[in-house]
Amino acid sequence: MNTVFPLDPHPGVLVVGAGVAGLACARDLAHKGIPVTLLDRGRGVGGRCATRRIEGQPVDHGVAFLHGSDPAFLDAVRSVPGATILDGWPSRIEGTGTPCQPDAFAPGERRAAYAEGVTAFPKMMAAGLDVRLVTTVLAMHPDGALWRLDLAGGGTARARFVVLALATEETLALVDGLPPGDLELEGARHLLRMVASSVPCLTVIAGYPADAPAPAWDVAFPETSMILKDVVHDSAKRPDPKWTVLVIQAAARWSRQHAGEPVDAWTQGLLAETARLFGEWAAHPTWTQVRHWQFGRTESGNELAGPLVVEGAGGRTLGITGEVFAEGGGVEAAWTSGRLLAVRLAERTKG
Amino acid sequence: MSEALAHLEEIVDHEREHECEGIGAKRLCVRPVSVAVLPTRFGDFHIVAFWNNRDGKEHVAILRGDVVGREDVPIRMHSECLTGDALGSLRCDCRDQLEAALRKVGSLEFGAVLYLRQEGRGIGLINKVRAYALQDRGLDTVEANRALGFRDDERDYAIAAHMIFSMGMKSVQVMTNNPDKMKQLQDLGVRVTGRIPHVMPPNAYNRFYLETKAARSGHFIDFSGRAHLPEQAEPVVVEGMPEP
Numbered sequence: 001m002n003t004v005f006p007l008d009p010h011p012g013v014l015v016v017g018a019g020v021a022g023l024a025c026a027r028d029l030a031h032k033g034i035p036v037t038l039l040d041r042g043r044g045v046g047g048r049c050a051t052r053r054i055e056g057q058p059v060d061h062g063v064a065f066l067h068g069s070d071p072a073f074l075d076a077v078r079s080v081p082g083a084t085i086l087d088g089w090p091s092r093i094e095g096t097g098t099p100c101q102p103d104a105f106a107p108g109e110r111r112a113a114y115a116e117g118v119t120a121f122p123k124m125m126a127a128g129l130d131v132r133l134v135t136t137v138l139a140m141h142p143d144g145a146l147w148r149l150d151l152a153g154g155g156t157a158r159a160r161f162v163v164l165a166l167a168t169e170e171t172l173a174l175v176d177g178l179p180p181g182d183l184e185l186e187g188a189r190h191l192l193r194m195v196a197s198s199v200p201c202l203t204v205i206a207g208y209p210a211d212a213p214a215p216a217w218d219v220a221f222p223e224t225s226m227i228l229k230d231v232v233h234d235s236a237k238r239p240d241p242k243w244t245v246l247v248i249q250a251a252a253r254w255s256r257q258h259a260g261e262p263v264d265a266w267t268q269g270l271l272a273e274t275a276r277l278f279g280e281w282a283a284h285p286t287w288t289q290v291r292h293w294q295f296g297r298t299e300s301g302n303e304l305a306g307p308l309v310v311e312g313a314g315g316r317t318l319g320i321t322g323e324v325f326a327e328g329g330g331v332e333a334a335w336t337s338g339r340l341l342a343v344r345l346a347e348r349t350k351g
Numbered sequence: 352m353s354e355a356l357a358h359l360e361e362i363v364d365h366e367r368e369h370e371c372e373g374i375g376a377k378r379l380c381v382r383p384v385s386v387a388v389l390p391t392r393f394g395d396f397h398i399v400a401f402w403n404n405r406d407g408k409e410h411v412a413i414l415r416g417d418v419v420g421r422e423d424v425p426i427r428m429h430s431e432c433l434t435g436d437a438l439g440s441l442r443c444d445c446r447d448q449l450e451a452a453l454r455k456v457g458s459l460e461f462g463a464v465l466y467l468r469q470e471g472r473g474i475g476l477i478n479k480v481r482a483y484a485l486q487d488r489g490l491d492t493v494e495a496n497r498a499l500g501f502r503d504d505e506r507d508y509a510i511a512a513h514m515i516f517s518m519g520m521k522s523v524q525v526m527t528n529n530p531d532k533m534k535q536l537q538d539l540g541v542r543v544t545g546r547i548p549h550v551m552p553p554n555a556y557n558r559f560y561l562e563t564k565a566a567r568s569g570h571f572i573d574f575s576g577r578a579h580l581p582e583q584a585e586p587v588v589v590e591g592m593p594e595p
Contacts, residue, residue, distance in 0.1 A: 069405060071378055108404040187485060187492030191499070194481050301477050305500030325498065 009146050010159035011035050016137050019047025020331050021322045022165030023125040024338030032346045041136040045126040051117030058117035059245055061205050061291050064232040065089055065113040067104045068332030077112050080124045084115035090218030097221030100297050101330040113237050140174050145314025163319040167295035168196040171320055188308045195324050199252035200259055201296025204270045206285035207243040213281050214244045227254045227273040248274050263290055298324050307341035319345055355417035359386040359397055374539055375509030380404040383517050394457020408468040412514050416461030419519040423544050425462035427452035427526040428511045430469045432582055433476055441556055443582045451551040465511045512539035529585035550588045560589045
């Protein structure tokens with residue numbers, strides 16, 4: 001854990017959350033010569049753009065593929081150095097259930113994945129940036145013309161500019177602790193409550209011998225299942241995979257109902273449903289791993305048009321961004337909202 | 352069949368396979384897909400329905416006379432507003448503005464109303480209702496409105512510019528009180544030859560514009576004490592008001 005900051009107060013912008021929104025914001029600020037430090041409670045950057053290596057094989061257990069229509073975003077996706085882009089992945093789609101972002105397969109949308117795993121994208125954005133991992137922000141307070149962040153482990157960090165690039169619920173938890181009285185902040189807080197719509201997602205990663213009867217699809221959206229949101233044939237993204245890997249993601253309602261149960265119980269539940277839909281073989285993986293995404297994704301219809309910038313006394317400024325702060329949701333929206341916020345903050349840091 | 356309709360049908364036929372690189376930073380492309388006669392209470396028009404490369408929103412052009420190959424075509428860009436246009440909401444001026452545009456264009460030899468399906472100034476009906484809800488609570492703040500999508504003009508202009516190109520209009524005169532709209536269209540390659548002020552006739556619902564001065568961050572307060580958000584992205588002008 002690194003809670004020692006070279007400068008107090010921080011001379012530029014502290015960005016809380018090194019997911020795609022936070023990284024996109026920080027990267028653009030850094031390009032403009034503004035000092036930026038990112039704080040993230042995780043062990044790696046990217047948030048839900050998450051890849052694990054299991055026996056040497058990458059597995060994407062959050063976001064399965066990137067999609068978007070903004071030419072600038074697509075250029076960024078295609079320009080990850082050293083990564084093998086799988087343009088157009090997934091191309092084999094099974095079922096007509098709902099993808100995470102309903103527009104993922106709309107006209108004009110392009111899709112892509114990486115043979116090395118989806119974290120290639122956030123890792124590219126984090127290159128050269130000051131990122132403090134395993135650094136959890138517990139609370140924030142106004143401190144004269146600055147913000148003070150209380151960190152887990154007892155440290156603090158102060159800056160005039162703070163960006164919250166978190167799940168809306170996490171942002172609310174920090175913002176709700178702030179003193180009342182500021183109309184702009186009240187408006188922002190109320191708006192955050194209106195759009196807070198993150199839903200959990202229980203995820204099972206299941207590994208089968210490479211000679212298992214691998215499915216003929218890349219992603220399945222089973223429309224008849226009340227249990228599964230989607231099943232991703234993850235090993236279809238890997239050249240010469242050692243294991244056939246399925247990433248099984250539970251529907252929001254089912255995730256909410258079963259999150260309190262022992263991990264084995266919901267793992268078995270998801271495997272049984274996968275087997276019911278796709279064949280008995282799927283019930284018997286050689287190994288499994290799990291991930292409980294507390295804020296797995298946002299419900300569509302809750303997106304805003306842009307990030308929030310709330311200015312307080314003495315020029316103390318709070319920026320709020322994330323995937324709900326741009327149209328469409330998902331990684332593209334996170335990226336767009338982060339960049340929009342960078343533009344607006346850069347104007348203010350000059351003053 | 353009128354000559355105007357024949358010209359439009361030729362365009363629809365010719366553009367059947369059209370899908371270009373797109374216009375503006377978002378590279379929007381539209382394609383006229385179908386055309387028909389549209390008699391209305393404001394005059395006789397043709398309606399052209401457009402496909403686009405971004406979403407399922409079907410933009411339409413309401414055309415008067417023969418605009419194909421014309422110079423100086425008077426056009427009005429109108430952003431869809433379900434609550435105002437269709438339901439007659441008094442929280443905005445959209446219906447008055449749309450009616451004034453249709454009536455005006457309907458009285459001309461040729462012209463167009465480009466009806467852009469960008470509900471709530473960009474990001475949708477849900478967010479417009481959220482903006483109203485914040486307004487009702489006295490939390491009508493600049494930042495919240497900004498985040499709610501007031502507004503994504505860039506997209507509207509790109510769609511409108513492409514529609515103008517698709518319909519073969521050589522140059523246009525923009526019916527607007529916001530000169531920035533002309534510049535935006537010009538930046539996208541449209542030849543703009545003039546501006547026509549967009550003036551609404553006074554009625555029981557907009558008379559307060561004549562009686563009150565712009566108050567509270569440039570918003571007009573109506574008889575019920577509510578601020579009117581400028582949902583068509585331009586200052587409202589009612590007959591009898593000085594031009595802004």
